[in-house]
Amino acid sequence: MRFSAALGVAMFILAGCNSGNNDQAAATADSAQAAATPAPEAAPQQPALNDAQIASIAVTANQIDVDYGKIALDKSKNPEIRKFAETMIKDHSDIIKQATALATKLNVTPETNKTTQDLLDGQTKMNETFKGLTGDAFDKAYAQNEAAYHEAVVNAVKNTLIPNTQNAELKSLIESVVPLLDHHLQMAKDLAAKFK
Amino acid sequence: MKKFIQIVAVCFSVCLILAGCDNGSSSSTVESTGPQRDTVIIKLMAFTPDTLTVNKGDTVVWINQDIVAHDVSHFPDRAWHSDTLNPQNVFVKVIDDSSSYFCSIHPTMRATVLLKK
Numbered sequence: 438m439r440f441s442a443a444l445g446v447a448m449f450i451l452a453g454c455n456s457g458n459n460d461q462a463a464a465t466a467d468s469a470q471a472a473a474t475p476a477p478e479a480a481p482q483q484p485a486l487n488d489a490q491i492a493s494i495a496v497t498a499n500q501i502d503v504d505y506g507k508i509a510l511d512k513s514k515n516p517e518i519r520k521f522a523e524t525m526i527k528d529h530s531d532i533i534k535q536a537t538a539l540a541t542k543l544n545v546t547p548e549t550n551k552t553t554q555d556l557l558d559g560q561t562k563m564n565e566t567f568k569g570l571t572g573d574a575f576d577k578a579y580a581q582n583e584a585a586y587h588e589a590v591v592n593a594v595k596n597t598l599i600p601n602t603q604n605a606e607l608k609s610l611i612e613s614v615v616p617l618l619d620h621h622l623q624m625a626k627d628l629a630a631k632f633k
Numbered sequence: 634m635k636k637f638i639q640i641v642a643v644c645f646s647v648c649l650i651l652a653g654c655d656n657g658s659s660s661s662t663v664e665s666t667g668p669q670r671d672t673v674i675i676k677l678m679a680f681t682p683d684t685l686t687v688n689k690g691d692t693v694v695w696i697n698q699d700i701v702a703h704d705v706s707h708f709p710d711r712a713w714h715s716d717t718l719n720p721q722n723v724f725v726k727v728i729d730d731s732s733s734y735f736c737s738i739h740p741t742m743r744a745t746v747l748l749k750k
C-alpha cells in the first residue's frame with residue numbers, strides 16, 4: 438500500500454513536470470517496487486513489460502515531447518517551429534488525457550521502470566543541449582531532435598509496447614497512436630530539412 | 634473522467650438532435666428527395682470516406698472519433714473551416730460546392746467533397 442502510494446507520487450511528479458531533479462525519487466520508487474513485488478501476480482508467461490509499466494512509459498514519452506514543445510515556444514521566434522511545437526503540445530497532451538483516463542478506468546497505476554528512467558535521462562541531456570542554444574541553432578536542434586525522438590518512440594511503440602501490452606483496450610489505444618506518431622515524424626523531418 | 638462523460642453526453646445529444654431534425658420543413662419520409670445527410674468519420678489521422686459525393690444542399694457531418702483534436706478546413710486557403718474539433722466533437726456544414734479540404738493542424742490529412750453532376 439505504502440509502495441503504491443509512493444509510486445503514485447513519483448508518477449505524478451513524472452507526469453507533472455520532468456524538470457530534471459525527479460530522477461532520484463523515480464529511481465527510488467522503482468527499486469523499491471522491484472524489491473517489494475518479485476513477480477507480477479498471476480502472469481503465466483511473463484512479458485518483458487507489464488501494462489502498468491507500459492502505461493508509465495506511454496505517459497512519460499508523451500510528456501517529454503510536451504515539455505520539449507514548451508521549451509521551443511519559450512526560445513524560438515520561428516513561426517514554423519512554433520506552430521509545430523504547439524501541435525506537439527496539443528496532440529501529446531490529448532494522448533496523455535486518453536491514456537490517463539483509460540488507466541483510471543482499468544485500475545492500472547502507472548509503474549515507473551527502466552525505460553521510463555532512460556527516457557527521462559535522455560530528456561535531461563537534451564535539455565542541457567537546448568540550454569546553450571539560441572536562434573537558428575536552437576530551431577535546428579529542436580527540429581532534428583523531434584525527428585529523432587519521434588523515430589525512436591515510433592519504433593519503441595511498434596516493437597516493444599504493442600507486442601507486450603496485455604489489456605485489449607490499452608493495446609488498441611497505443612495502436613491508434615501510431616498513425617499520429619508517423620505523421621509527427623514526417624512533419625519533423627520536413628521541418629529539420631529546412632535547417633540544413 | 635466525469636468531464637469526458639459530459640462531453641460524450643453532449644455530443645450524443647447533438648447527434649440525436651441532428652438526426653432528429655433531418656428533413657426540416659420539406660418532408661418526413663425516409664425516401665425523401667430533399668437534402669440528405671452524410672457523415673465523414675475522422676479517425677486514425679484520416680477522413681473516411683476520403684471522397685464523398687453529395688447533392689448540392691446536402692449536409693455533411695464530420696465526427697472526430699480520433700484520440701487527438703483535428704479541424705476541417707477548405708484547402709488550401711481555409712476559406713471555410715471548423716473550429717478545433719476535440720475528440721468526439723462534430724462539425725456540420727451544408728455543401729454548395731465541390732471542395733478539397735484538409736486538417737490545418739495535421740496538413741497531411743486531406744479529403745474531398747464532390748457535387749453530383
Ligand SMILES: [Cu+2]
Nearest residue numbers: 703736738739
Ligand atoms: Cu488533424
